[in-house]
Amino acid sequence: MPETMMTTAEEMNSYQIALRQLENVAGILKLDAGTHAILQHPKRELTVHFPVKMDNGETQVFTGYRVQHNTSRGPAKGGLRFHPETDIDEVRALAMWMTWKCAIVNIPFGGAKGGVVCDPSKLSLGELEHLTRRYTSEISLLIGPDSDIPAPDVGTNGQVMAWLMDTYSMHAGHTVPAVVTGKPVSIGGSEGRIDATGLGVVMVTQQAARAQGRKLEGARVVVQGFGNVGGAAARIFHSRGAKVVAVSDYLGGVYNPDGLPIPELVAYSKANGSVAGFPGSEPVTNSEILELPCDILVPAALQNQITSSNAGKIRARMVVEGANGPTTPDADDILRERGITLIPDVLANAGGVTVSYFEWVQDIQSFFWSESQVNHRLGRVMTRAYEEVSAAAQTHNVDLRTAAYVVGVARVAEAAKMRGIYP
Structure with a gap:
């Protein structure tokens, strides 16, 4: 068990919280120690320090991350956030949560996340573009339409995704729309993705x-x-x-x-x-x-x-x-004791990654759907996911967060077991 698990709940950072949530569900699912250990640790972590020439002619070095938590069920998927308080533990936690989120809505992705320590509100448009393109080139050894597909998150948007796609495509020598989702519709984005x-x-x-x-x-x-x-x-x-x-x-x-x-x-x-x-x-x-x-x-x-x-x-x-x-976990306990229903993030906000999956599918096929088709398919996925989580809550007599983790972690654990350990 990582030493982080000894920290009191209210002092935990995001990654420690994610580990505690996994530990709680591991007991319910009776995960063997080996599988539990695999799911505790990210598959890959990349930290990069890269220079950007600012508008005033000075050079500033930024720190960025890309973490792939698990790819047992498919390519890694997860957003990029540009925020001054981003750190490696936050990115690890977000990558782990993405793994469970993709599994809960049952789309064939694993979890990843990326970030750059910066305040985009203090950057000019040109500086933001230069930062995005250089960061993309630094993480290009990990990302790709078949390996790791970024998306927008806090501090990033469709324009940032367009720069990322263009940079990756310039390196590849041809246009690769499926390397990123959350793009503008004009360059392969999906109708309905913004909402x-x-x-x-x-x-x-x-x-x-x-x-x-x-x-x-x-x-x-x-x-x-x-x-x-x-x-x-x-x-x-x-x-x-x-x-x-x-x-x-x-x-x-x-x-x-x-x-x-x-x-x-x-x-x-x-x-x-x-x-x-x-x-x-x-x-x-x-x-x-x-x-x-x-x-x-x-x-x-x-x-x-x-x-x-x-x-x-x-x-x-x-x-x-x-x-x-x-x-926080302590707040979870208080809300539960007070009878307040909580619909957890890994279920409630999974609409974004679901339509990101739709966008990736459309890019791969070069065949695009209308907004009404996208929303109809999203409704079916979200309804099914809620019903499965609700059923797990009743079966195990647990709250919806625990039930969501039961559904997601069980699917990832099953995939990991079926694939086995190489070599």
Whole structure:
């Protein structure tokens, strides 16, 4: 057992939390020690330090990572995040969570993740392009359409993916659209990809509400984070009749107990760079927003937002994790004791990787689907995944997070056993 497992739960970093979650499920599944050890450790880790010439003529050295956790079920798949607090343990955790996430929705990928320690908001467009292209060249020995397929994450977007695809293609000598997903539609991206994660969040929320005999229409929703995930989720919740009463971004949040006009708020955010100050609303902080009275709370920002210090103050009936790892293990226990349903990240936000898989398939075949076809297929995948996780929860008498891990880890363990150990 790694020494990290001795750390108390609330002091754990993301990777230690991921290891603890795996350990909990290993006991339920009765994994043998060898298989457990294989799943604890990433398959490959790459750390790179690379120079970028800045606009002022100076050279700055950046640190980047690419981690492949497990490839037993297929090529590695996972996003790239550009964030000043990214470190190797965070990337290891995110790669492990991607392994389980792909297995939970039963798509033929393993888990990977990448990151660069930087603040993209402080880089010019040219500096961001140079950083992306140099980082791509540094990790090009790992990535490829048959080996490891990156995607957008925190601090990256479709433009960054386009630069990555172009850089890889220049090295290959021909266009390789399938090396990355989350691209603009004009260069092989999929219809429906931008909203996919947020739409998946709403789909599983609707399933869970229906299972509890409640409707989405009229439900009070709070969303922390107003980026690709939170913004799309808020907009789709609103379009389906829910009352979105509060949202926030990195500069602050807004609250109106009677509901926010989300289309107008989206336009305001685009024009002003933030939701903060939206007319007809009360200001709230990113910590305060988590404690507002609501039916559904969607933490869609960063990790470790719900902890033992605030879990007792959560006033939602249901927490749906749009972000990766927003709830600590200690907070999990508190929410469970208080009877608050939690739909875990590895299920709730798996819509993004599912449509990334659809994009990869379309690129490989050079045959593309309409947005309605993509959304229909996504609905089938998310519905089936929720039903399988819900069934596992009942079978093992566990919460939905543990049940999701039971489903995902069991599939990866089975694949690893079937393949055996080379040589």
